[in-house]
């Protein structure tokens with residue numbers, strides 16, 4: 333250990349935490365019980381001690397943020413909040429219109445899992461709203477705390493740091509709010525303010541740094557990427573006997589596939605990558621991935637930072653210019669699909685050079701399902717007979733996007749594709765699926781081990797619903813279309829006594845079922 | 853963060869991963885393993901050695917699937933499977949074995 337204890341910095345004070353090791357999830361009864369709501373909100377709740385590691389000065393600096401908390405941080409924070417209010421009218425509306433009706437209180441998986449009253453969406457939003465009232469509204473300036481206003485001080489900042497990192501920005505609360513208040517946007521704004529004053533979260537900022545420096549979240553360079561893809565090609569050929577390719581940087585390929593870098597590295601993610609490759613192979617579609625765009629994910633969104641989001645997305649623009657594809661397709665990744673669907677056009681569009689006969693961008697599930705329907709590929713459902721499958725809607729896909737041409741396509745397309753790949757499919761409790769889906773507990777930049785306690789708690793509602801269908805129908809595979817969901821469930825399921833192999837990708841099922849070789 | 857071993861101070865990141873990869877040697881690896889509650893056997897070293905060689909060439913740890921495949925090639929199917937690796941490194945080969953091998957913690961959605 334270091335010689336003499338250094339004096340505590342502001343960062344130390346604000347991010348002080350207590351990390352539990354060897355934790356286990358609560359027992360799964362199949363029921364999601366709402367914690368008892370105490371009168372009013374606690375100022376400090378029972379999960380206040382769970383805080384992520386702060387980003388180191390060098391990372392902060394590389395992203396254009398102050399290295400550490402600046403001296404006049406109160407002033408700087410208020411200034412940044414003012415700028416955000418100017419820039420995003422929706423933020424001001426959300427801060428103004430909450431009537432505290434309480435509909436959202438028991439809708440957040442982090443409240444349900446932790447029972448910490450500060451994790452009620454309305455209470456979370458209040459952490460910023462009170463500051464907004466104090467500095468930007470007349471009644472707040474005049475009547476202070478009687479008007480629900482609060483002065484910005486270190487205590488507030490440390491509560492922000494805890495509870496805006498116990499929100500996965502899943503937007504479940506907004507579905508139940510009669511005014512559509514989106515607490516995710518409030519949490520993005522709060523994180524943006526914290527970064528602007530020199531208080532960043534390590535996991536998210538380091539990952540953005542890796543993307544900007546090496547080209548993907550993993551930090552996998554071109555050489556390693558090439559070697560990885562080659563090695564996997566060997567694997568597929570050995571297992572299935574077909575020369576299925578994982579092409580990289582092929583100029584002039586028809587399809588450019590942009591997928592999360594976890595697909596090159598982690599399990600079960602790689603199984604979906606192999607699934608996409610088999611689909612392209614069998615359908616005879618010329619395709620490629622790009623070392624310039626070896627990441628679909630974009631953590632800039634998690635910290636509400638438009639500049640970083642755009643920087644990250646620009647790599648995809650560059651890849652399009654280099655490869656000159658006709659189509660742009662996105663692999664299994666929740667927040668990436670949200671960004672692709674809702675923001676790419678503004679960030680890096682328009683996509684004039686692409687073939688207008690196809691959606692740009694298009695989700696891989698839509699592409700594959702279309703091929704199945706046209707008979708261009710055949711799926712043998714029996715190949716997945718060992719599985720009884722259910723589907724977890726990724727919140728970013730469910731509540732932030734669409735797929736295909738019909739409303740609700742983001743729900744029906746993956747389901748149709750799963751059902752085309754297996755014989756046994758079961759839905760979880762409808763109170764926990766489609767637009768009402770729960771988050772896996774690790775989205776929005778929470779996928780980091782030091783806050784495992786919050787992640788395990790936040791996963792509880794989904795785990796209850798999963799456990800119920802495991803008991804009633806023998807479900808043993810939960811299909812996913814999000815890299816973060818895959819990573820989080822494989823780690824968290826064992827804490828609930830569920831084997832990690834229960835989590836897998838939709839294209840993992842497709843890859844097992846697809847009939848390779850000569851077509852009739 | 854940091855730890856002491858045989859009179860020398862080793863800087864680590866917040867999770868105990870070595871910052872300076874060049875400081876790594878078998879002695880210090882054994883010490884990290886001990887802190888992790890892992891008792892190093894020949895089988896453990898086989899994994900660590902492979903990881904270090906791979907990292908030297910590619911500046912990143914191998915994908916689990918590749919690790920399994922290469923272990924299978926080198927040591928046969930008994931050692932080339934996920935259950936075997938998790939048995940050696942209960943906290944997961946990607947995290948725990950990399951930590952002992954002195955590799956940085958992977959970032960991203962893994």
Ligand code: SF4
Nearest residue numbers: 430432433434436509
């Ligand atoms: S549901 Fe909407 S209006 Fe009601 S308390 Fe929650 S955020 Fe406020």
Ligand code: SF4
Nearest residue numbers: 440499500502503505
């Ligand atoms: S966005 Fe999701 S995680 Fe955040 S407060 Fe709302 S329900 Fe909770």
Ligand code: SF4
Nearest residue numbers: 666726727772775816
């Ligand atoms: S990780 Fe998956 S479930 Fe969790 S926030 Fe993202 S899309 Fe939603």
